[in-house]
Amino acid sequence: MTRITSVALRRVLDSRGNPTVEADVLTESGGFGRAAAPSGASTGEYEAIELPPTEAIAAARRHAVPRLVDEVHAGNQREVDATLRAADGSENFSEIGANSAVAISMAAAKAGSDVLGAPLYQHLGGAFRGDNFPTPLGNVIGGGEHAKEATNIQEFLAAPVGAPSVSEAVFANAKVHARASEILDERGVPAAKGDEGAWAPPVSDAEAFEIMGEAVSDVEDELGFEIGFGLDIAASEMFEDGVYHYGDETKTTDEQIDYVAEMVDEYDLVYVEDPLDENDYEGFAELTERVGDRTLICGDDLFVTNVDRLQDGIDVGAANSILIKPNQIGTLTDAFDAVELASRNGMDAVISHRSGETEDATIAHLAVATDAPFIKTGTVQGERTAKLNELIRIADDAV
Ligand SMILES: O=C(O)[C@@H](CO)OP(=O)(O)O
Ligand SMILES: [Mg+2]
Known part of the structure; x- marks a missing residue:
């Protein structure tokens, strides 16, 4: 057939x-x-x-x-x-x-x-898949490789961890995105959008932390459930000649680890992706040891959805979660193998879009099929809402 x-x-x-x-x-x-x-x-x-x-x-x-x-x-x-x-x-x-x-x-x-x-999530996940729905990580403010003249940190991500449903989580992220725009306006900061639809304002990372903190807590007060936030630092893109470049300033590896650990505590970050260079398993392990009990330290460029690189990470305790992007490895089988290896070792697998996307919504099904705790797929713009709206439909269909 x-x-x-x-x-x-x-x-x-x-x-x-x-x-x-x-x-x-x-x-x-x-x-x-x-x-x-x-x-x-x-x-x-x-x-x-x-x-x-x-x-x-x-x-x-x-x-x-x-x-x-x-x-x-x-x-x-x-x-x-x-x-x-x-x-x-x-x-x-x-x-x-x-x-x-x-x-x-x-x-x-x-x-x-x-x-x-059978719907795709059911076909891929089978009869024994979990019945959880992923929390969408919504890109609200960003820069790095996704926008010029904006933050050094690539993504500031809203994480509505207390949302009672997928649909409320999706709309909460859109509200945080809108609130961030108002705060930027109040501060007189013009902001274009980056590749993923996040605001790309010409502000320092410190100011972006402040704006994000304010936007998240305003929407949390309005909606009455917990909304945290997280980051994709995409640190490999900042790492050159042995140091991390933040505009004109630099940080050594030890300083980078201290900085990220401080931010985790100051802002209660629920998620930190690629805090260190993609070759620095040791640095990842040290940071995970320090803050891994209270936040997800996620390997994207570190693991590239590859079971061999993930096994190397597991061996040294680098990260407690892995980002899954099917195109990083080439097939759904490879992506599922990475999810399975992660879960056998007590790590979370987070499903993710890319900065260049289409209306294809496969990753929404993949996230539900694999019982992922989070899906990273932007907040607004058609190619991002294609996945978010599909998630809402799946949740409707699955109940
Ligand atoms: O770094 C990332 O996680 C992704 C998606 O946000 O960006 P890109 O697709 O450019 O690698
Ligand atoms: Mg990344």
């Missing part, structure tokens, strides 16, 4: 206006799945390779499509993804591109779920 009968690939636009790969998968009983690859700006050094879309499409048509069509079942995700790996033949999808691979992998999952008549 789910035997693949065709795989079509094309270039479509992403949210930055760049081309990306979209895949359509059809099965013999008429099942259909469509998915598109996202794309990062602050990419980790160890991510799978994203090829220029035209090249990725040509290579996938040559090597992967003939092995999939009439041979593989879309309902068998491991078979689909093993075929993509075999067709590519490299460690990091440098032959067909992780962009082609992830688009086909996700489109096949959707085609499989279409035939089986």
Whole structure:
């Protein structure tokens, strides 16, 4: 029933206006799945390779499509993804591109779920998936690689941990985003938006902490449930010549660890992603030892959704959570393997979008399927609301 009968690939636009790969998968009983690859700006050094879309499409048509069509079942995700790996033949999808691979992998999952008549989160999560819903981490203020002339820290993320439902959490983040805009106005600070729709004001990180703290506590008072906040420091992007660069100032590794630990305590941060460089397992371990009992220390560029890098981290106690981005590794199977390894070792897996996105909402299903505590997928803008609105629909459907 789910035997693949065709795989079509094309270039479509992403949210930055760049081309990306979209895949359509059809099965013999008429099942259909469509998915598109996202794309990062602050990419980790160890991510799978994203090829220029035209090249990725040509290579996938040559090597992967003939092995999939009439041979593989879309309902068998491991078979689909093993075929993509075999067709590519490299460690990091440098032959067909992780962009082609992830688009086909996700489109096949959707085609499989279409035939089986189960929603995607149910198809991927199975009958024994948990019944929790992820708290959306909403990007409210940011800079780094996502906006020029803004904060050094890449993302200040609202985290409505006390929200009674997904839908209330989603709307709470939108309110924090709106409140932050009012506070910026009151302070006379003009603010454009960065790639993910967060405000990108020309303020210091210290001022951004203040604004975020105020916005979060105002909305918390209004709505009556707990809203915390967190960060994606994306520290690899700041790390050069052995120190962290904050504009003209620098911090040594020890100073960076002290700074992050202080901020965790001062602002009760619930989540800190990539506080140190992607090669600094030791620094991650030291920070996790210091504050890991009260916040999530999450590895994004550190782990790149890769089980080998995650195992290295587990061995030394670096981080207590991992960010999962399917396109960092190339297939849904690889992403699920990383989630499983994390959870066997008592770590949380947080599902994430990329700064370059499309209307594809697969990650909303992935977060529910894997029982993730958080999903990071922005706050406003169509390519972000596509995931948030899908989450609301899933919550409606699942009750
Ligand atoms: O660093 C990150 O976590 C992501 C998403 O917010 O950014 P990018 O996709 O640019 O790597
Ligand atoms: Mg990150």
